Amino acid sequence: MEQLKKTPLIDSYEKYGGKIIDFAGWALPVQYEGIIQEHEAVRTKAGLFDVSHMGEVEVIGEDAFSFVQNLVTNDVKALVDNQVLYTPVCYPDGGIVDDILVYRFNEKHFFLVINAGNIEKDFQWMVENKGKFNVELNNISPSVVQLAIQGPKAEEILQKLVDTSLQEIKFFFCKRNVSIEGIKCLVSRTGYTGEDGFEIYTSSEKAVSLWDKILETGKEDGLKPAGLGCRDTLRFEVNLPLYGNELLDTITPLEAGLDFFVRLDKENFIGKDALVKQKEEGLKRKIVGFEMKDRGIPRHGYEVFVGDKKIGQVTTGYLSPSLKKNIGLALIDYDYSNLGTTIFIKVRNKLSEAVVVSKKFYKKNYNK
Known part of the structure; x- marks a missing residue:
């Protein structure tokens, strides 16, 4: 385990009884109390996940919108400020580079969330396809911590700690500079479980304090720390795909059933020609x-x-x-x-x- 990458919460895993495994080169908890117990907590009350192994890339500059629009299969033009978009990213042959979240802060500033095992590959792909776009690409993954509170009681629990109304954050929207017990965070109404909930981004040095505060606040409402094991069973039950399983460089988004997130009628994007051809010829x-x-x-x-x-x-x-x-x-x-x-x-x-x-x-x- 010594050679594995670690999130700032590595010591907290042991404190809360986490069983550590190697996941995509990261030392992460597969479970705490147990996969079934944690799964049921998220479905009926709430669970808190450390997903700080996920990657984050900032796209800043005059051509930020155009660069992202060319990079992804979904239509970024549909976004307003502080809205979030799910989308595949493809190779020219239609195979999937990754599936990501696109946060639009404004037309010149986007925030991309990518899968942990693909951080280096994805960032290199973005750099290679920067071309003449006037953008600055920043891989800020090491400095960002991401926690996810998920479940029917997620809003009720988190609301006790924040300085803003969480009801104002609609599904697949975000709010920046939210104070959680004095810790400045980006909060979005997103998740990977099929339940209501929030994903919270902040700086690495605030990770332990934020984790402990949320768990302590939610204890009486049944909030449990949750590991990768139930994250997988939860996402699978609601047909949310996982890169490395349903999504690969040898599988297209059309084969994966992600047609809704592939806008073949928009202007050119990487992989469009191959996907148009596949659509015409049939799967x-x-x-x-x-x-x-x-x-x-x-x-x-x-x-x-x-x-x-x-x-x-x-x-x-x-x-x-x-x-x-x-x-x-x-x-x-x-x-x-x-x-x-x-x-x-x-x-x-x-x-x-x-x-x-x-x-x-x-x-x-x-x-x-």
């Missing part, structure tokens, strides 16, 4: 949801069959803590992607029956 494969009919828990990488023909593989699979069902997502041949299609998952060298179902396993509970 050859697609990410689908499935539910196991036989016993066995599907896992990432398990092969999917129809008869003796391999048609794909599982990208994510779990015993869903909320639904108490064995469910999964899989990238499979398009011909077998219709709802109700019987498929078979190879679980421990045995083919187990499953059926293709909607990817909307669990109803999102956002405050919009």
Whole structure:
């Protein structure tokens, strides 16, 4: 663990009983009390995550809007100041570089949030595609801490600590310079769990104080520290994709089911030509949801069959803590992607029956 990257909260993990693992080169807690307990806390009350391993890049300059618009598949033109946008970033062949959040502070100042395992790769990709755009790119990841408070009681708990009305921050909007017990923060109504909640950004030196204050304040309302384990089960139940599972440089956003976030009618962006061509020719494969009919828990990488023909593989699979069902997502041949299609998952060298179902396993509970 010595060679792993660490967030400023590394000592707090042990204090709160965190079990540390290697995640994308970072020493992070997979759980504290337990994955199921933390999952249920977020679904019914609230959980607090340290997601400071995520990356942050500032884009500043006369051409900030144009640069970001060319970089991403979604339409940044739709944003007003202090609004947030989810979007894939693609290579010229349509493969996914990453999926990111775009914060617009104003037309000349954007804030991009990127996945931890992709920080260096993403930043290099931005630098390589800076071209003639008059922008300054700053990788500020080491100096930024990010906490996420998620769950139906998230607003009630955080409101006790802030100097502004959190109800005024609408879904996928943010507010800058919010004071949380004297600590200046950027607060956005975003998250990765399917529940209402907030993501909080501040400077690294304030991390421990902020973490402790929020947990202490929320204790009586059932707030628990939460680890990566339940972060994965929570996001999966509401069909939020994970880079490295549903998203890869060999998978396009159309194959991943992210059509809504790909604006093929906007001006040119990196990967547009390849995606237009794929749309016109039709998909050859697609990410689908499935539910196991036989016993066995599907896992990432398990092969999917129809008869003796391999048609794909599982990208994510779990015993869903909320639904108490064995469910999964899989990238499979398009011909077998219709709802109700019987498929078979190879679980421990045995083919187990499953059926293709909607990817909307669990109803999102956002405050919009």
